[in-house]
Amino acid sequence: MLTELKREAYEANMELPAHGLVHLNFGNASALDSGRAVMAIKPSGVPYDRLRAADMVLVDLEGKRVEGRLRPSSDAPTHVVLYRGFARARGIVHTHSPWATVWAQAEREIPLLGTTHADLSARPIPLTRPLTESEVEEDYEGATGRALVEAISEHDSCALVRGHGPFAWGASPAAAVEAAVTLEQVARLALLTTLLAPDGPPLADAIRRKHFERKHGPHAYYGQ
Amino acid sequence: MLTELKREAYEANMELPAHGLVHLNFGNASALDSGRAVMAIKPSGVPYDRLRAADMVLVDLEGKRVEGRLRPSSDAPTHVVLYRGFARARGIVHTHSPWATVWAQAEREIPLLGTTHADLSARPIPLTRPLTESEVEEDYEGATGRALVEAISEHDSCALVRGHGPFAWGASPAAAVEAAVTLEQVARLALLTTLLAPDGPPLADAIRRKHFERKHGPHAYYGQ
Amino acid sequence: MLTELKREAYEANMELPAHGLVHLNFGNASALDSGRAVMAIKPSGVPYDRLRAADMVLVDLEGKRVEGRLRPSSDAPTHVVLYRGFARARGIVHTHSPWATVWAQAEREIPLLGTTHADLSARPIPLTRPLTESEVEEDYEGATGRALVEAISEHDSCALVRGHGPFAWGASPAAAVEAAVTLEQVARLALLTTLLAPDGPPLADAIRRKHFERKHGPHAYYGQ
């Protein structure tokens, strides 16, 4: 069932160690079939070098496992809430990629300091609010998803979960991986820039708008 | 004798350069047969690219070499003391992996700043106390093991030896390697987080407990 | 048409990911046929792993596409202005290579702190002035080229575009790649040196001159 969806989720998962975004098994990717309201997601705690497409677990948007021998990623409820709250996402990636995770651990959004960032997003990379103690105890992974939905706006393709690490998404699992890779570069540039020039200015406003618009705006002229 | 134990120790040793945890021959791994109270450990000063499973040296828990042409790692007495003092360890890994070693050289425990750390341990990564001058002169490697045993508690799987570098252990040599790899990631995240936000807060307490418990607690739901 | 020029541009482009200077498709290289006043440049937004020599787009020095099915890099007008303003360039490379980009984002020229830098250039790596808002809105890529031409002098082979990233050039596309690779090393050394010794002195003047002259001066004795 949904062999193609599982294959897409599998391939997105396998891109994560290939791009250096995950070590061991810290990370997971999912693919959504929006018509059926079912996602395929990595099983929990399975090392990438033993993962097969057939291991992907199917979970519906109520969070119920609908197929698969293995337990889904423990972060599956976060994916579910994010798919429900952000209509255009068809793929989601979560990693502990080091540079983005450092910003999450420092509990700081990533300031917009250069054109690499502006090519990805026209604003800082958002950071989720702190969860309350009862949110953590009662429904930690769901509450994480709700905090993400609160933090993001229409054009975002990634965000940081406070104290934890990045999530990225897109119109396909491959687009989600691309956003995660770009975010990691942006996070690295911003961190080293901040160490070099702690009180440096953000990118000039006109250039910020120009770069985002030439790639993502109605009159975009980047790409084919 | 104990061919399987030597193979396990050999494979754990070979994982260390593969994960980028050792350069040249700075590091060693051992495997314990707890029934016979004998460990297999890397020979001293032998480059990884010439190492063979048959080169592993068998040492008993009195520190006596019981088989092997080659001298054991000069850190063998530390492994012995750690196996005796920490009953559930069946594998031990010692490296000079760069990010963890920086914390050891700075003589600071690693603060618990994010969920990657909480997935490994519910508390800071401990640091051994300073050795006295006579401890260093009389039985340096044994004293290092005793300082490790003093510093750690039941749920720890790794610690830093002050001025020196990390040790990690687990229920198997492979589990010890996994703890060493994860520690290195945690050390890197914590160092960069500390440079970005020197006075940043530790991870929220509820999330710290949640992550450790969902992976290692009695009601763990991470993994299969 | 101009198959050899396209091949040279293609090969320079493919060197960029091989040297770790670009991730995904952030970067572009071009090759100039100065007799015909035509350059071959990477098409916009095409991933490196799908790029073929035949995909290179021919653009004249008025900025007009003269051959090619695909749109040229959105930075093509910057290349055009730079070729027109800097007569000896036959190849140009633009990347978002991380260490050089950090200096561009910090809006700082790279100070001359060691002999690795002096082997490349006898002065700091220049930084372009801020663009005005109307320059950004009316002709962003052309204005970027003009700001580069203003910032550089005769012996320069690279510069930083403020808020954006590095450009490098040379007497051939391969020489431009070599300048880009060296710049990245120089930028990395300078950044880490600045973190270690924020008020450290620049390289001694006599050594600065000596290194540049022994490699690039009239009595150079470096190389064959």
Place this chain on the structure above:
Amino acid sequence: MLTELKREAYEANMELPAHGLVHLNFGNASALDSGRAVMAIKPSGVPYDRLRAADMVLVDLEGKRVEGRLRPSSDAPTHVVLYRGFARARGIVHTHSPWATVWAQAEREIPLLGTTHADLSARPIPLTRPLTESEVEEDYEGATGRALVEAISEHDSCALVRGHGPFAWGASPAAAVEAAVTLEQVARLALLTTLLAPDGPPLADAIRRKHFERKHGPHAYYGQ
């Protein structure tokens, strides 16, 4: 003539990019035949991927080329002075390896902060004094060698040339490469330790002596 010496020098040179110590052609290694007072050294400015053992240039300890079509490394006079001033060296390596070069550019010796350093040397890694302007103008490379000889003492196997980068040496070209690789690790650990704990203490004296002595002292018990 001296085919074996050239092969040794060639192999040491090829280890430098393999260990990540050189980019492009920034670096050189030599091998000494002390009986004949002749060294084999890399030719100047030849890329590593085109280098052959037969390209090594033979230079005597007066600095005269005695065989070879190609010009020797422009740093050859530094090697000559170092071989003459430091009797036990049979191999010398010079690189611009990034972490060690940062200390050279910051014009700071590398403080002894941990056991990885103490396994290599019982004291800080020395830094050469500033050269005078006339030294630079009249005999730059020879003066660099003399400053190295002044800075080092009997047990050293590496040093930093102020503003420039590291030299390392040993009883064979392979031992020189090993010293260069270890120095780069030591430099990296020391730099990150200094960023984390700017006023941190040096390694405890007893441990410093213990580590150096167990590896290099008269009663060494490290290795086979």
